[in-house]
Amino acid sequence: MEQSAPSARTKVQRLPHRGAYDQETLWAILDEGLVCHVGFVTDDGQPLVLPTTHVRVGEQLYLHGAAANRMLNTLSTGVAVCVTVTLLDGLVLARAAFKHSMNYRSVVVLGRAKAVTDAAEKRRILSALVEHVMPGRSSQVRGANDKELAATLLLVLPLNEASAKIRRGPPVDDPLDYGLDVWAGELPLRLRPLPPVRDPKLSASVDTPEQLARYRREPSP
C-alpha cells in the first residue's frame, strides 16, 4: 500500500510500494541505527558523504562532533543536508543473478541544521546520545564538563521531511526460473557482539558487565 509522502522530493520514486512515511516506521529505523551518512555540498559543488552517529529525540535528529569539525561547521550555516540511515537485514538469494537483492530498512532525512547552544539542552542531548548507543550507560559514566561541552558542536535537524524505504521477504523470481535446482531464500544478517575487550588500563577490580554480550540492534521480534 502506498502512503503519501511529506514532500515531492521525499517520495520514493523507484518501487513506490517500498516507501513509508509514518512516524513509527521512521523513528524505529533511526533509533536502531548506530551510524548515519551525512551528505552536503562543498563550495565547489562536490557532494561529500561522511559517516557519523546520530540520535533522535522527539521529532528532531541530532548530530554532534568536535567544535572544529569541518562538516558540522558547514552544516551549522544552514546549508541543505541529507542524512541517511540504512539497516541491512539480509541477503535475498534468487535463482537468477538479476533477481538478487537485499532486505533493508532505510530512512532519508532532508533539511537544514542549526547549532544547539543552550548548555542544559546540549547536556540533555549528549546524554541521550550515549543512551542511544548503550541504554543505561549515561548514568554510569562521567558526564560532560564545561570544557568538553564547549568543545562539542551539536546540531539539530527537524524530521518533518523524511521517508523510509523497506524491502522484506523472499526473492521474486521469473516464473520459469522456479524450476531451477538452486537454493533460494533469505540469509538474515544481524549485528552481533563478540566478547567485550577490556581496556588494557582497566582496573582488574572492575567486572565486565554481563549485558554487553547480550547487546542487540534489531527490531523486537
Added chain:
Amino acid sequence: MEQSAPSARTKVQRLPHRGAYDQETLWAILDEGLVCHVGFVTDDGQPLVLPTTHVRVGEQLYLHGAAANRMLNTLSTGVAVCVTVTLLDGLVLARAAFKHSMNYRSVVVLGRAKAVTDAAEKRRILSALVEHVMPGRSSQVRGANDKELAATLLLVLPLNEASAKIRRGPPVDDPLDYGLDVWAGELPLRLRPLPPVRDPKLSASVDTPEQLARYRREPSP
C-alpha cells in the same frame, strides 16, 4: 603515521592520523562492504544520499540498478558523485561520556561516473557483483539474459581519488578518569547470519547449503 592523500579534498581533515590512502587498505574496505552510500546533488542544489550495492573490480568501482533508476541516470551524465562505504567494527566505551567513540573503517570515493555499455563487460561485472555478495554463487544461478542486461544500468567510477579513515583500539580517557569505577573497553560488533530462510516456493528437494551459516563479512583475523 600519516600518509599522503591523492588530492587535497580527499585528505582526512579531522584526526589526520586516522587517514589512509594505500590501495590495499582501500580495496579491503570496499570489498568487505555490502552497502555503500551514494551522494549526489539534485538540480535544485539538494544533496541526496541513497544506499545501494557496489563492487570493486580492479581499480574501478561499479554501481548498478534498473535502467529507469533516477539516481543512476543522473550519475551517468557525469555529475560529481561521492560514494562512501562504512564498516562498523565496535563500540568504544570510555569512562567519560565525551570520550565514547566507535571503531570503524570507512572509504570515501570522489569522482564522476559513466555508463558501461559493452554487453560482455556488463555481464562480467554483474557476475562479479554476485560474487562480491556471495562468493561462488554466480556460477550456480541463471545469468542475465539480453532483456535483463538491457534493463540494467551499470556505472563505473575510477578509484583514483579516494581515502580511508580508520579508528581502532581502546578508549582514550582523560588521565584523571582512569580511576573511575566504570567498565571501559571495546564491544566488537560483527555482521552475522541467522539461520537461512528458505523461499516458500523452493522445492523440498533442494537442500540448504551448509556454508550459508558460515557466511562472514569481516577482515581475516
